[in-house]
Amino acid sequence: MSTLKKSFRIAFILCLLSVSAFSQIIQPPKWEISLSDQSAEVGEEIDLIFRAEIPKNWYIYSNDFDPDLGPMLTELSLEGSKGLEKVGELQAIDPKRKIDEIWEGEVSYFTGKGEFRQKIKITSEQVKVNATLGYQMCSDVTGQCVPYEEDFSKTFSAQATSNTQTQEPVTTFKEQTSEESEKAQNKEVPKTEIAESPEKVTKVSEQAADLSGDPEGKQGDATDLLPFLIAAFLGGLAALLTPCVFPMIPMTVTFFTGRSKNKSQGIKNAFIYGLSIIVIYTLAGTLVAAIQGPEFANWLSTHWLPNIFFFLVFIFFALAFLGLFEITLPSGLVNKMDAKADQGGLTGVFFMAFTLVLVSFSCTGPIVGSILIESAGGEIIKPILGMFAFSLAFAVPFTLFAIFPEWLNGLPKSGGWLNAVKVVLGFLELALAFKFLSVADQVYHWGLLDRDIYLAIWIVIFALLGLYLLGKIRLPHDSPLENLSVPRLLLATITFVFVIYLIPGLFGAPLKSLSGYLPPMATHDFNLEKLIRENKGAAVSESEMTEAPKYADLLHWPHGLQGYFDYEQAFRVAKKENKPLFIDFTGHGCVNCREMEAKVWSNPEVLSRLKNDFVLVALYVDERTELPESEWYTSEYDNKVKKTIGKQNADFQITRFNNNAQPYYVILDNEENLLIRPKAYDTNPQNFVEFLDKAKAEFEK
Template sequence: MFFRNYFLLPLLLVLSMAGGATAQILTPTKLSVALSQPTAKVGEEVELIVNARIDDKWHLYATDFDPDLGPTVFTFSFTKSPAYELVGKPKSISSKKKYDDVFKGDITYFEKTGQMRQRIRLLQPGALTVQANVEYQTCTDIDGRCIPGEETLSFGPLPVTGAAIAATPATPAAATTAATTTAAATTPAAGEAAAAEAPVTSADTAVVVTDAAATPATSDTATAAASASAVAAAATPAANAAIPADSGLLSLAIVAFLSGLSGLLTPCVFPLIPMTVSIFTKGSANRRQGILKALFYGFSIIFIYVVLGLLTTVLLGADGLNLISTHWLPNLIFFAVFVVFGLSFLGLFEITLPNGMVNKIDEQADKGGWAGVFFMALTLVVVSFSCTGPIVGTILAMAAHGGGIQPVVGMFGFSLAFALPFMLFALFPAWLKSLPSSGGWLNTVKVVLGFVELMLALKFLSMADLAYHWNLLPRDLYLVLWITLSGLLGLYLLGRFKLSHDSDLSHLSVGRLLMAVLAFGFMTYLVPGLFGAPLPLLAGYLPPQSRNDFSIASGGTAAATSATPLNAACEAPRYEDFLELPHGLRGYFDLAQAQRCAKALNKPLFIDFTGHACVNCRKMEASVWSDPRVLQRLRDDFVVVALYVDDKAELPQSEWYTSTYDNKQKTTLGKKNADLQLSGFNVNAQPFYVLLDPTAPADLAHTLAAPVAYEPSAEAFVKFLDAGLARYRQQNP
């Protein structure tokens, strides 16, 4: 896949540059409707079916994930009708699910085809036609474009017979849901999902129905996704597949396997390998029996850990796994647990299971036979818990964020590596002589794992911090802590300091030196991130880029990163409490405000049509806008306005309007901006950059230069900016 995309890249770049100014309306998703039955009786439930055909290489976001993550959830808005009531939430049929590192949560989506269903209960006889307005978003991983969609669907007519009945009384939570209007995405939703399966009655206005997780939703909840700078991962497994087979599972299995190998090199486990194998080879009637028991011992270890992963999946279920990945409480618990594990590995204290439990299991192991071998394996798992527990907890936490069968896959990968030496050394006992002797190096492995645990703990704190906008762990502080931990690890490996359980270090081994090189190399790689470098290799682990507390001026001296304050003649930007521009730029998020400021400053407008879920927008900001030549021009020569086409913030009712483009009412900031892009420039893909005279209408006929879409060349982007600036100055001497 990598090499195929690599060779396609030049062609894509040429097409994007050539088509920037003449891009047409893209419709990668085509919707059709159906009913679950041709006729019905009053009191029956009928399903409204929406089928989607999706162009190749594109994916359509489904109904059932947290709407605050960033991508647009497929949403139904039904108008009031006494003839039916909604039953439950819309369902996505056979949608795929993955944990998205960009948006820090689980998303669901369709590829090629998709289907959503909404149940209704019939209340009156007659020919029923149900009208629903739907909003959705389709994206592609090929070049990062995202296309918002909005349609009015008509289901029916459906012949309904029988006598009229009353609507089911709504529960308080359901009534609250029913009273939510199309644009009301800014009210707290916590607690309402508990009653989502209750029948939902029609409201005086449109009824919004989604299947998203219940999390506090305010108008600024999309900020974290807005500044994400990593490229979304490739599509991952179907949520309802029995055994999802994809690169995500393979990556998890590899990480788990390597973690299992690291667990073998801890003081609790490594000394047990030769001792345990010798029991099987010397205490058996013959070599064949010893080998069979050793193999059974290894398979028992695998079985025990896989059962642990299976229990995690079954007990938590899909909702529980989704809660772990999106809710603040599980993430804070994981953060605390990982810190405890890390401090334990560093030697502050030791985590052990109760002695009574260990002794009882050990008694069963002493009984011999095949059952005794199994309990020997269980004894190993329990006794080694103080060293392997943190590693197992790490794997389960990572796997739980992926959902589905991932905990089982993670435990299988870990246990396979953990059991493999016992089986191999039983088959080839002569290899035991090649094992290094136990010693202080085992504690070194444990300490290294402790530093890794502390670094991973920050990721969970960051997830909660980003989702709820606490601003406890901004990117710069996150990087400072990682740099400090990796630097301390390097110094430890070089023997510059010792911890409580360390042996004296008479000399530095080559292996230890190489590990120190890796630690310091990692630290060095992180440092440029403090000054705005995107660090793409770690994009999935770091908070998104926004403000920087560090910068380096061109002359090598420190300088403040904040942009020059807006001129006194300009207004304070609307929406700046939850939207911001990258690289310390100051600007606007409302076109009218930006036009007034640009007129006052006699500068042209730089319009950035962008989106919270637009991966290519983040790539442009990280690799092109960060170029000093581009950044200087945007800061000094233009008034920048970022128009988010997918933002759910509700406009004041006085600003609602009916679009001349599609005759639909626009009630949110995102809909207003998307309508401007469609009606003015006949384009619906982002990113899309326009240079405009602030006194001219916002349309294609009045641009200062041909608009640009995705343009990864900073040189070409500079030429685009300079061309527009030159024409503006020519028109406004």
């Protein structure tokens, strides 16, 4: 065989491997159906139990949240079953909950394992269960969502009614899917040829967050943990500059220099002192971590009671920092620790550190409490590392000044600036308090703290902080401000810049950098930016549309874009206009589809290309509108009749592109050939621009 032929074969094999790696059918969870009581009698009620083993890095949505929110709720159909009656609705057993910023509300979900129960009443001795479970599985690692339908079939015999009391063993039956469904899972589907050499598929990192316990990917995620640790470390530095702590530095140095026999002993005691501070605070973090668990975290993050409690705690801390009152510990406790510190030796050093922690509590307590509250959420590492970072920043200066007492000469003298630091922290605590009230407000739909009201509160708080820094406002314990220092002026400038940044948010500006702290955009009463953009898009597009889009009364495009919702119509228009066809395989319940639209499609470069260079078609795979019977067909993939818009779109994606996950973006030419390798979830706008530009350039060839 010639070298040229060998090279061609190798290239061809690599091409196929690349296509198959990118275009693949994502397998569903492994399901198991069982009965709560196999020996039930006719007339009794039992539970059908559906248990799922969910793949690593994936989660499925439950069914006990607002159906209008967005994600696809898990639903059960017993159509075709005999000898039973459905009692009540499908129940999710202990799902997890969270506030989803994309969906702007609370969702429930399962990771690792999931369980649903449906109560049924036995009506005859021969029972046939035909169950279809419809649900949605998503991943925050791959950025994909997949809608599924799982079929179950089981027959069993019930006992005739008698007065004999029966036992209630639980018997588990393996899932029995139809032969057609089993064949469909292993069936080969045709591959679509690619017009250009496929690029190497980027693999998901093996070190990606294990979402089996956290679909947000934040448990142990360095990208989430690092900012928190930096904030905790800065909190420790800020605590040093409060009136309760700063004067303690020279007192500590005096303690070591006066009692140490020589310098080496002083250095040793200083290290033990600093280590003791770190141990004391880290133990507090460990205690918080120990009492947390998944159920506790679930309750903590969603129930109104802890969120209102945290809101009141932050308000309490803020008022204390602003000077309304002082937080003090019982004097007896402080005196006991101080007496133990006088014992000398290593024990005395440890209790000297304990005395510092207690004496400074009135200033450090609010900061420490804020760190522990922010870290609460079922995580083990976060509160421990948070307290370690805080105590490290807090302990190192004490240790260094004890080792090098001559550095004390360079410290500024105590004065009114210490109270100013405390007041600034008070304003920050006051602003952050409303985050917890907002969570409770969203979960329970109280309507107390809409986005515009929340922003108005923040604007007022930070404007007052700016005026305070300029010396226009004086609070209790403040010294007269004779002149304005440069650092204070710079902080005031930064504060007013932040206020100006917030103001457009009152009129609908997204303020993406604060998305994690602000209420959802859906709660905004007057979104001027959205109103202008959508009206402008609609006015331009009506005259440009070649045909009136089918299903436009049901479905809509974001950002004022105009396109189609039926493949055949869109392809016909693309051919007529001689433009490439951009296919968006999407879903109402696809969270990552919404994220792509919010973060990528909103980019001006992406938006202009989608609007001007392509004919657009959005194919919703979970649209449940039933088509006329004349448009039904039986799929070659799973031998099921496709009756709805969504079922036909999902079948089209699988059979034509060997893929069943969304978001999934495909660009075709006027002969229905791929112009470029399809693209999945990628929140980098520049990558999407390159994807569109390459497809357009290939089309123009």
